[in-house]
Amino acid sequence: MTNEAIIQLKDIDVTFHNKGQTVEAVKKVSLTVERGDIYGVVGYSGAGKSTLVRVINRLQRPTAGSVEVSGQDILALNPRELRTARTKIGMIFQHFNLMASRTIADNVGYPLKGRLARDERKKKVAHLLDLVGLSEKAEDYPAQLSGGQKQRVAIARALANDPEILISDEATSALDPKTTSSILELLKRLNKELDLTVVLITHEMEAVKEICNKVAVMEAGEIIERGDLVTIFSRPEKPLTQDFINTATQINQALEKIFRQAATLNLSESQQLVQLQYVGASTDAPLITELYKRYGVVSNILYGNVEILQDTPLGNLIVVMSGEPDKLAAAWQYCQDAGINITHLNPNDSEVA
Ligand SMILES: Nc1ncnc2c1ncn2[C@@H]1O[C@H](COP(=O)(O)OP(=O)(O)OP(=O)(O)O)[C@@H](O)[C@H]1O
Numbered sequence: 001m002t003n004e005a006i007i008q009l010k011d012i013d014v015t016f017h018n019k020g021q022t023v024e025a026v027k028k029v030s031l032t033v034e035r036g037d038i039y040g041v042v043g044y045s046g047a048g049k050s051t052l053v054r055v056i057n058r059l060q061r062p063t064a065g066s067v068e069v070s071g072q073d074i075l076a077l078n079p080r081e082l083r084t085a086r087t088k089i090g091m092i093f094q095h096f097n098l099m100a101s102r103t104i105a106d107n108v109g110y111p112l113k114g115r116l117a118r119d120e121r122k123k124k125v126a127h128l129l130d131l132v133g134l135s136e137k138a139e140d141y142p143a144q145l146s147g148g149q150k151q152r153v154a155i156a157r158a159l160a161n162d163p164e165i166l167i168s169d170e171a172t173s174a175l176d177p178k179t180t181s182s183i184l185e186l187l188k189r190l191n192k193e194l195d196l197t198v199v200l201i202t203h204e205m206e207a208v209k210e211i212c213n214k215v216a217v218m219e220a221g222e223i224i225e226r227g228d229l230v231t232i233f234s235r236p237e238k239p240l241t242q243d244f245i246n247t248a249t250q251i252n253q254a255l256e257k258i259f260r261q262a263a264t265l266n267l268s269e270s271q272q273l274v275q276l277q278y279v280g281a282s283t284d285a286p287l288i289t290e291l292y293k294r295y296g297v298v299s300n301i302l303y304g305n306v307e308i309l310q311d312t313p314l315g316n317l318i319v320v321m322s323g324e325p326d327k328l329a330a331a332w333q334y335c336q337d338a339g340i341n342i343t344h345l346n347p348n349d350s351e352v353a
Contacts, residue, residue, distance in 0.1 A: 040208035043218035090158030
């Protein structure tokens with residue numbers, strides 16, 4: 001993969017003025033997406049994700065800042081140049097936006113009208129439908145398809161002009177988990193096969209976890225944390241990022257149960273409830289053994305989970321560590337020195353649950 005920047009947003013502000021009210025939807029955001037990235041932008045509703053990505057193809061003109069896409073200054077383009085630039089930036093949305101009265105083939109071929117002769121268009125549509133696995137649905141109408149199939153049609157249509165970039169704005173939010181996975185897998189395949197750069201906006205870190213190589217977390221118009229996926233998942237710095245990750249790795253659900261247990265609510269002074277996060281091949285067993293051998297610290301595992309992110313194992317353990325206070329401190333230091341992210345969990349802290 002090359003490190004060529006394909007999208008460069010610099011110091012973007014987007015401010016809306018509505019009925020005497022001012023909303024700073026995006027505040028001083030800079031973002032670089034490299035060719036071949038699947039870049040996740042995650043945040044809760046209202047964080048400013050949609051507004052930020054709409055700046056990429058100038059569906060939203062920023063109040064301040066600069067936008068460069070594939071080496072072009074998007075803000076300097078005239079309307080004709082902008083139309084051409086936009087054909088290289090496909091978009092898909094939560095509500096597929098298909099034309100109900102046209103067949104699947106006509107929906108997919110619509111962006112090619114006036115660009116390709118009829119025969120060529122037919123060929124191209126057949127190829128696009130094949131790419132998304134819907135060849136046999138060409139003559140059906142949108143109403144005859146499932147949500148997942150409709151999104152595949154929308155993806156095929158977004159690819160009609162051979163874009164370099166695909167922006168996915170909550171494209172899987174209306175789909176069930178299994179269908180979501182199959183759409184995400186399709187995006188990943190298109191990323192590889194077509195060298196398609198993907199910007200994936202979502203409020204679900206699960207989606208990011210499945211296919212993204214990089215992620216930015218947005219809150220109140222700002223990117224509060226960003227980085228490559230494995231680093232962010234193993235060493236999140238902001239509580240919001242940790243919270244998204246804990247939901248994606250099912251740890252929040254586990255914590256809810258753990259926090260209700262009497263044993264964790266009544267820890268003695270020689271006990272600590274901690275979360276350990278670690279990357280790579282190091283497994284839990286040697287660590288636990290090591291803590292006992294070196295410091296006599298006993299670790300009782302309450303929950304364990306290993307995820308494979310970008311071919312890298314990422315472990316998560318919730319344990320009660322027991323030992324003399326100075327030994328616990330030494331064990332804590334040992335974990336940190338070994339590159340393990342160790343966090344103290346407080347059962348009385350309702351925020352985590
Ligand atoms: N055209 C507009 N006029 C006024 N305010 C707007 C406009 N578009 C967005 N906003 C406001 O900007 C803020 C960010 O909205 P945005 O849609 O970008 O967030 P989001 O993170 O994508 O959330 P969601 O997933 O709910 O769309 C919100 O407070 C929203 O109300």
